[in-house]
Amino acid sequence: KRHKFWETQPVGQFKDLGDASLPEGPIEPPTPLSEVKQEPYNLPSPYEWTTCDMDSEEMCNEVYVLLTNNYVEDDENMFRFNYSKEFLRWALRPPGFYRSWHIGVRVKTSKKLVAFITGVPARIRARDTVVTMAEINFLCVHKKLRSKRLAPVMIKEVTRRVHMENIWQAAYTAGVVLPTPISTCQYWHRSLNPKKLIDVGFSRLGARMTMSRTIKLYKLPDQTVTPGFRKMEPHDVPAVTRLLRNYLKQFVVAPDFDENDVEHWLLPKEGVIDSYLVESPETHEITDFCSFYTLPSSILGNQNHSTLKAAYSYYNVSTKTPLIQLMNDALIVAKQKDFDVFNALDVMQNESFLKQLKFGPGDGKLHYYLYNYRLKHVLRASELGLVLL
Numbered sequence: 200k201r202h203k204f205w206e207t208q209p210v211g212q213f214k215d216l217g218d219a220s221l222p223e224g225p226i227e228p229p230t231p232l233s234e235v236k237q238e239p240y241n242l243p244s245p246y247e248w249t250t251c252d253m254d255s256e257e258m259c260n261e262v263y264v265l266l267t268n269n270y271v272e273d274d275e276n277m278f279r280f281n282y283s284k285e286f287l288r289w290a291l292r293p294p295g296f297y298r299s300w301h302i303g304v305r306v307k308t309s310k311k312l313v314a315f316i317t318g319v320p321a322r323i324r325a326r327d328t329v330v331t332m333a334e335i336n337f338l339c340v341h342k343k344l345r346s347k348r349l350a351p352v353m354i355k356e357v358t359r360r361v362h363m364e365n366i367w368q369a370a371y372t373a374g375v376v377l378p379t380p381i382s383t384c385q386y387w388h389r390s391l392n393p394k395k396l397i398d399v400g401f402s403r404l405g406a407r408m409t410m411s412r413t414i415k416l417y418k419l420p421d422q423t424v425t426p427g428f429r430k431m432e433p434h435d436v437p438a439v440t441r442l443l444r445n446y447l448k449q450f451v452v453a454p455d456f457d458e459n460d461v462e463h464w465l466l467p468k469e470g471v472i473d474s475y476l477v478e479s480p481e482t483h484e485i486t487d488f489c490s491f492y493t494l495p496s497s498i499l500g501n502q503n504h505s506t507l508k509a510a511y512s513y514y515n516v517s518t519k520t521p522l523i524q525l526m527n528d529a530l531i532v533a534k535q536k537d538f539d540v541f542n543a544l545d546v547m548q549n550e551s552f553l554k555q556l557k558f559g560p561g562d563g564k565l566h567y568y569l570y571n572y573r574l575k576h577v578l579r580a581s582e583l584g585l586v587l588l
């Protein structure tokens with residue numbers, strides 16, 4: 200397939216797959232900062248660049264409205280991600296973030312925000328090398344401006360602004376195949392409110408299944424079962440950081456979280472991120488951890504429901520409590536919080552609980568990519584320890 204733009208970029212090319220002579224690591228060396236293009240790329244004449252200050256209620260709202268109406272939909276165009284404003288502020292302002300990496304495109308005359316792309320800095324380990332990368336996300340072009348080739352120039356502009364901060368690698372995911380995935384994951388869904396999921400067309404009634412039988416099949420206990428299972432609190436940050444750093448060592452690609460990162464990415468935030476841990480009642484040691492983020496979807500064209508309440512599995516660590524039991528407690532809490540569905544990728548050790556906890560396979564795949572960094576082999580999903588929002 201022709202990838203006019205991606206064939207010009209320092210990314211693994213399909214033709215290089217299997218060429219074992221190519222070394223693992225950066226594809227191109229850094230450019231001297233004096234040689235990085237100082238001025239923004241040219242946009243088509245009706246449009247101009249803008250920096251979206253997410254601290255500004257007005258700009259954050261413009262971004263929210265653009266994404267709510269124009270961001271990623273499922274393959275059957277029945278659902279569209281509906282990230283909340285609080286979630287966007289959380290996702291885009293981690294430790295060390297750059298406002299200049301929150302890039303918008305406006306119509307010069309009307310000043311209407313019609314496109315968006317973001318980066319946030321992250322330290323990511325690839326095998327034994329920790330690399331400061333940009334995590335690229337929220338690439339969105341207004342539905343009415345599609346195939347005007349805006350996306351390539353937006354990608355070049357965010358790349359230029361990342362280069363200006365002396366960062367030369369990036370990580371991103373996409374539902375489409377581009378040159379060249381470092382890994383491809385399958386997504387899975389666990390029904391929590393099967394009646395609503397069937398009503399809105401997210402799920403279908405199984406063959407030889409009645410609605411009441413289906414509701415019974417997905418029923419969960421009212422309370423969690425693991426002794427010492429509780430919400431994460433600020434004083435837990437050091438212990439959770441130790442637990443998570445040690446656990447993520449086993450994966451080929453994973454974030455290199457420090458306490459600052461854990462404090463931002465994993466402390467509970469109402470309606471954004473939920474995280475729980477198991478504190479041994481005997482020793483008070485923190486032995487396990489689970490977390491999920493809140494990402495509702497707009498339901499397009501249903502009379503009775505407008506929003507699908509979805510929880511997305513984030514980082515989970517089990518050292519004492521069986522992962523299956525830990526994740527079942529996560530399902531129980533998500534049900535208590537009135538989520539309709541709990542989603543997970545088959546990354547890390549998730550495959551070990553998906554079927555047993557009654558997750559069903561989704562109808563799509565999520566591909567992971569690194570920019571300007573070659574890995575010798577395509578990774579199994581279970582070798583991936585990185586979850587992007």
Ligand SMILES: COc1cccc(CC(=N)NC(=O)c2cccnc2OC2CCNCC2)c1
Binds near residue numbers: 274279387509
């Ligand atoms: C149910 O509403 C949807 C609305 C839009 C798209 C999809 C399908 C889809 N593309 N799902 C995922 O990408 C996905 C499925 C399970 C877990 N994480 C996921 O994506 C995350 C990570 C990448 N950025 C989007 C959120 C579903």
